Amino acid sequence: MRAFLWSIDAQENIRCKLCLKKCLITKKKPSGFCKVRKRRENILIVTNYMRIKYLEDEIENLHFLHFKPFNKVLVINSIGTNCNFCSMEITEDELKKIEIEKFIDEIKQKNYKILFFYQQEPIIFFETMYKIAKYAFRAGLINVFSTNAYFLPILSKLFKKYFSAVQVRVYNFLDEDFYKRIGLEDTKTLKKTILYLYRQKLHMEILNIINEEYKKEKLVEFSELIINDLSSSIPFHIHYPNNENIYELLELKDLAERTGLRFVYINDERNVLCYNCKSIIIDRENKTINLNSSYRCPNCLAKVELIL
């Protein structure tokens, strides 16, 4: 399959422009960083086209709490990534080649309503993701994608048509030094892309994946950026894998809330609370949603933004 978004210069070097790595793909170095975009003669091709791994999950398990609660989703991913931190262990053997019409029929028969394009980085299998999303949308299904947003802001517009929601994955609160180390140097453009995605009016939640290198000042800085440029109501998830220190996590949550973020979640937290009076709005265990008819907290009437 011919790749989307590249150019070739007079020296016959190919420049892939799908993500901000902007790899130069030459005859001597015939594939990009993600290894799934390769040159064949003077054409850039994708080697993972329509080859995916898919499995069932619950939307809440994917750190997505304000959108279609209690739904099972079909998580779709593939091989290839553009960073050194977000690589998941998916092997070639796990991929299944699909035929689009049959695949959509299969999904519908199994009663899935939501497709969640997930890690590795879905932008790297953009051609496949977009085609599946297009057919799924036409069949009445809902598309969501998770991304590290490491692509040109202008591409955000393409998601408006077939996608309803996006999860932006951020590492160590978008600490520029950490990003340089994981090979995502252009944080300035990345921030712009997050803003552009938000402007497409997709439902957005932010997933911060952190490790022991995180810095509290970066949490404050990033929270302020969201509040000032996007919205204080954007759900803000802090996921610190394998950290059992609940006090540390609660301290981070408290810090984010004190900067002004309304909905902050840590690790496996699943209930949604009213930001104002702390009444339970979504009780995951009992599968109940407590809102009045105007989508407000029944206790204090604060507006709680949810897509049901």
Ligand code: SF4
């Ligand atoms: S990492 Fe892959 S998608 Fe990104 S620019 Fe390089 S070849 Fe293109």
